[in-house]
Amino acid sequence: MSPQRSEQLLLIPLRLAAMSAAVICFLIVALLVLESLPALNNIGWRLLSDANWRPTPAAADGAFRVTPMVVATLVITAGAVLLAAPLGLASALFCRFYASPSVAVVYRRLVELLAGIPGVIYGFWGLVVLVPLLGAWRPPGASLLAASLVLALMILPTVALISESAMRAVPQRYVRAAAALGLSRWGTIRSVILPSARRGILTAVILATGRAIGETLAVVMVVGNIVRFPSGLMEPVRALTGNIALEMGYASGDHRSALFFSGLVLTGLVMVLVLFANRLGHRGAISDA
Amino acid sequence: MTTTEKAFRPWHVPASRPACCDVKRPALQAVGLGVRFSGRPVLADVSLDMHHGCITAIVGPSGCGKSTFLASLNRMLDFEEGAALTGDVRFHGESILGADLDAQSLRRRIGLIAQRPNPFPLSIRRNLAFPLREHGVRDRPEQERCIEESLRQVGLWSEVCDRLDQPALALSGGQQQRLCLARALALEPEVLLLDEPCSALDPLASGVVEDLIVDLRGRYTIVVVTHNLAQARRIADDMAVFWIEDGVGRIVETGSADELFTRPRDAVTRAYIAGARG
Numbered sequence: 374m375s376p377q378r379s380e381q382l383l384l385i386p387l388r389l390a391a392m393s394a395a396v397i398c399f400l401i402v403a404l405l406v407l408e409s410l411p412a413l414n415n416i417g418w419r420l421l422s423d424a425n426w427r428p429t430p431a432a433a434d435g436a437f438r439v440t441p442m443v444v445a446t447l448v449i450t451a452g453a454v455l456l457a458a459p460l461g462l463a464s465a466l467f468c469r470f471y472a473s474p475s476v477a478v479v480y481r482r483l484v485e486l487l488a489g490i491p492g493v494i495y496g497f498w499g500l501v502v503l504v505p506l507l508g509a510w511r512p513p514g515a516s517l518l519a520a521s522l523v524l525a526l527m528i529l530p531t532v533a534l535i536s537e538s539a540m541r542a543v544p545q546r547y548v549r550a551a552a553a554l555g556l557s558r559w560g561t562i563r564s565v566i567l568p569s570a571r572r573g574i575l576t577a578v579i580l581a582t583g584r585a586i587g588e589t590l591a592v593v594m595v596v597g598n599i600v601r602f603p604s605g606l607m608e609p610v611r612a613l614t615g616n617i618a619l620e621m622g623y624a625s626g627d628h629r630s631a632l633f634f635s636g637l638v639l640t641g642l643v644m645v646l647v648l649f650a651n652r653l654g655h656r657g658a659i660s661d662a
Numbered sequence: 663m664t665t666t667e668k669a670f671r672p673w674h675v676p677a678s679r680p681a682c683c684d685v686k687r688p689a690l691q692a693v694g695l696g697v698r699f700s701g702r703p704v705l706a707d708v709s710l711d712m713h714h715g716c717i718t719a720i721v722g723p724s725g726c727g728k729s730t731f732l733a734s735l736n737r738m739l740d741f742e743e744g745a746a747l748t749g750d751v752r753f754h755g756e757s758i759l760g761a762d763l764d765a766q767s768l769r770r771r772i773g774l775i776a777q778r779p780n781p782f783p784l785s786i787r788r789n790l791a792f793p794l795r796e797h798g799v800r801d802r803p804e805q806e807r808c809i810e811e812s813l814r815q816v817g818l819w820s821e822v823c824d825r826l827d828q829p830a831l832a833l834s835g836g837q838q839q840r841l842c843l844a845r846a847l848a849l850e851p852e853v854l855l856l857d858e859p860c861s862a863l864d865p866l867a868s869g870v871v872e873d874l875i876v877d878l879r880g881r882y883t884i885v886v887v888t889h890n891l892a893q894a895r896r897i898a899d900d901m902a903v904f905w906i907e908d909g910v911g912r913i914v915e916t917g918s919a920d921e922l923f924t925r926p927r928d929a930v931t932r933a934y935i936a937g938a939r940g
Contacts, residue, residue, distance in 0.1 A: 550780040550842070551793075553738060554849060555769035560796040569783050 405637040412630035439635055441602045445517065445610035446642070448603050449592065450585045452521030453528060457585075458578050460525070461532025468533070469540050470558060470566075481537075488530035496594035499523040504595055511607040515597035518606040523591050528581035535580060539573020540566055572653070579650040583643055589614035613639045689714040689883040690735055690772075690853060694749035697730050699742065704730055705911045708749070710902050712853075717875065717884045719894040719919065722904030722934075727911025728887040729777075731904070732855045735885065736772035737765040753853075770797060772853040773846035778862045779838035781830035781845070786822055789830045789841060790848050797849055812848040816840040816874055836867020840874065847878075854878065856886040860893065872897060891935065895923055903931045 464484065468477050499519055508514025543566055551561040567574070589612075597609020598619060611619075613635050624632055688711035697705040705727040712718045720728045730739070737758065739745040750757050758768055781789050790809045799805055809826075813819040818840045822833070830841055839859060846854060856875065860868035876897050878884060888894050894901060898919040905914045915928040926932040 546780045553774040554793045555766045564792040
């Protein structure tokens, strides 16, 4: 077989694989849109704006409202990222620049382990440890804060591991150049490492944000799941993901369709995030000759 | 050529300061210096006086430990895993190898320029401003003054003064190397260690950097590693020839550049200078 011929034979499965990934992604979004249509047609914009959410069609006017859950999701995620980003970054800096080699290895393994623990375990821990603790302070305990804390713990390894590898990718000669100028370790980190690794660190934070938005089980277990606008850190709320998980089992008709709409909104949020990440990635690109 | 003849060259004597090179005072001294990497010796028994205000050229074939020697002069070997030093390095008569020595402030006084230009991936201005800030120059106008002065010193000011906020990596190789020199000069060091500063540059840029080094004579003690003998002959006051014996770098001959080029004592030096070896 000629080289060109075998090359072409290889191209076919590659193309098929690439295409199927794209098609599946498209089909999922199409399904979400199609299944959301009845709710959008029958209920329309009241999904977003009506003040009276009722989880079942038995409710007064069969209204399904999404806005409080969108807001709750965003607030929980923001809280988690605000906690996890600085901690994750600090953890990466420690591991890369301050820990002795042997400590760094053990520490990195621990963080990797933390990244591998399933969400349900984090949720379980939150339920039996964190929620009672918070509850003793301000009942009921199951709250927005509990969800943010559990999620922060979950996404911290993502931030730490990805930003550490971004820092590792900063060419050693920059570090040497800084040392040759007699700069302190912190001065080097602040003025050379962080600006050079900015793009990777942003990617780390955005990936972590995506994980936090999409996490379902851990959040359901600690957040209280009451649909309402978040009015305080200690208030129970319901996240979009949790809403789908909790109600899909028995929903039908407009109710079911409204849940698909929740999913569509969630997907939309993540897509916006990805687009945002791409833009930042291009703008923050640092060429290294 | 004698030193008196040299003094008549206009670039040799800077207007502000006397040509310190005429009075040979050692600024940096290596005394029986040896370097091992993980037990394997790479340099042995290196003794060399580097005189105040002079240009000392270190020449020799590749792999004879020239760069290692240079890095040992401002504690850059601290960053090499498994590097161990024996003997001594003295700066103004005092050892710099002690564990309690503040290596950071030492490196401010003894700057090192790498072979490949290595500006930070920041703007031209920030490349110069942040080392200044780190060393306590926080006043903005003062920073600006230092930046302009050091860029003028390396002849880069007129080329970049209208684009100080552009990325430094967009500059040409020669400009980048001069920026690195300016970055070191901004910290007002006493000694400049240059590790083959022209070898990664094209001939034109190389010439510019070489003229610049000559320009700095008298104001700074300069130690330059080069494998370009013609360059060493053009710029050096003193010279040390390194050679490899049994895999270990050693000095075979030291002396004034004129002497070494006209009356080499060692057979290896003679062959090396004649182009027969190395």
